Amino acid sequence: MKQKLMSGMRPTGKLHLGHYIGVLSNWVSLQKDYDCFYGVADLHALTTKYDNTEDLQQNIIDVVLDWLSCGIDPKESTIYVQSQIPQVCQLHVLLSMITPQNWVERDPTLKDMAKILKNKSENTSSVSYGLMGYPVLMTTDILIFNAQYVPVGIDQVAHIEITRDIARRFNNLYNTDFFIEPKPLLTHVPMLLGVDGQKMGKSFNNDIKISDDEKTTEEKILKAITDPNRMRKSDCGNVENCQVAFKYYEAFAKDNQELLNQVKEECHSAQIGCRDCKKRLACLINEKFAPIRQKRTELSSNIDELKQIIDEGNKKVQIENQKVLDKVNEIMHMYK
Ligand code: TRP
Numbered sequence: 001m002k003q004k005l006m007s008g009m010r011p012t013g014k015l016h017l018g019h020y021i022g023v024l025s026n027w028v029s030l031q032k033d034y035d036c037f038y039g040v041a042d043l044h045a046l047t048t049k050y051d052n053t054e055d056l057q058q059n060i061i062d063v064v065l066d067w068l069s070c071g072i073d074p075k076e077s078t079i080y081v082q083s084q085i086p087q088v089c090q091l092h093v094l095l096s097m098i099t100p101q102n103w104v105e106r107d108p109t110l111k112d113m114a115k116i117l118k119n120k121s122e123n124t125s126s127v128s129y130g131l132m133g134y135p136v137l138m139t140t141d142i143l144i145f146n147a148q149y150v151p152v153g154i155d156q157v158a159h160i161e162i163t164r165d166i167a168r169r170f171n172n173l174y175n176t177d178f179f180i181e182p183k184p185l186l187t188h189v190p191m192l193l194g195v196d197g198q199k200m201g202k203s204f205n206n207d208i209k210i211s212d213d214e215k216t217t218e219e220k221i222l223k224a225i226t227d228p229n230r231m232r233k234s235d236c237g238n239v240e241n242c243q244v245a246f247k248y249y250e251a252f253a254k255d256n257q258e259l260l261n262q263v264k265e266e267c268h269s270a271q272i273g274c275r276d277c278k279k280r281l282a283c284l285i286n287e288k289f290a291p292i293r294q295k296r297t298e299l300s301s302n303i304d305e306l307k308q309i310i311d312e313g314n315k316k317v318q319i320e321n322q323k324v325l326d327k328v329n330e331i332m333h334m335y336k
Pocket residue numbers: 006007008009010041044137138141142150152156
């Protein structure tokens with residue numbers, strides 16, 4: 001039997017190339033070796049966007065469209081929406097009782113999220129009780145499957161540490177070995193930066209979407225920063241100092257050493273200008289995503305079918321998760 005793996009993403013809208021390189025392409029290749037469950041973490045979206053829920057449904061659909069078009073196969077993996085699984089909410093309450101307050105307070109990722117929220121509004125009440133429970137809710141997502149592995153980007157590893165701590169604490173408190181301490185599965189490519197060299201993100205306006213059209217992709221790529229010492233086309237460049245454009249080459253042509261060598265060579269000898277170099281990069285990315293974008297267009301013309309995939313996933317997950325919840329209730333001597 002295959003080992004179990006689960007992961008999730010917050011529905012922030014259409015996914016960008018950073019999601020693809022850092023997480024999604026990994027999810028796709030893990031499907032054949034593991035029994036995979038991929039959840040849209042819409043309750044997690046509420047921890048910061050509780051005052052802006054109009055786009056939530058569309059964002060969920062957009063995320064699932066991106067997953068399917070990039071190759072998550074519903075025949076192989078189970079796709080579901082977190083808020084539709086009552087068992088998640090039940091286990092979350094139980095785990096929140098056994099989690100020490102100072103464990104969530106020291107979660108570095110959570111601290112960062114709270115800081116961003118506080119900066120956005122002078123109002124300190126913008127950080128909700130629910131946000132403090134973020135790592136416990138994420139722990140619940142994982143433990144409700146008793147999954148062995150969690151494929152995530154490097155930014156999520158601190159949360160998985162808390163998950164392991166909570167699993168261990170549960171086992172110690174109730175003298176059991178029921179919960180598996182899950183392990184993160186990291187992709188070995190670092191997160192892709194935005195075209196401006198900062199962290200890639202929708203809110204920073206520096207991202208390229210998987211679903212952007214070819215022209216938009218090229219326009220955005222042409223803005224990508226290059227070797228800052230290369231002022232004129234006649235200056236020799238150095239790919240080591242080309243923090244965005246060359247990194248994209250490395251990410252999207254990682255199996256094409258010949259092309260990478262050629263870029264290096266042409267850059268170092270000033271045979272190519274940055275603009276042409278980036279045009280070629282845009283072509284490479286557009287070629288890579290052409291079939292994915294095509295598939296996305298097809299899938300979006302039949303949203304009912306997409307919803308059916310999600311509904312079937314939800315049902316399957318509810319049954320699967322109830323088994324774990326029953327066992328937890330029994331271990332904790334809850335009323336029956
Ligand atoms: N916190 C994750 C993110 O922001 C999303 C997430 C929610 C998740 N639940 C999860 C990831 C469970 C892995 C496992 O990307």
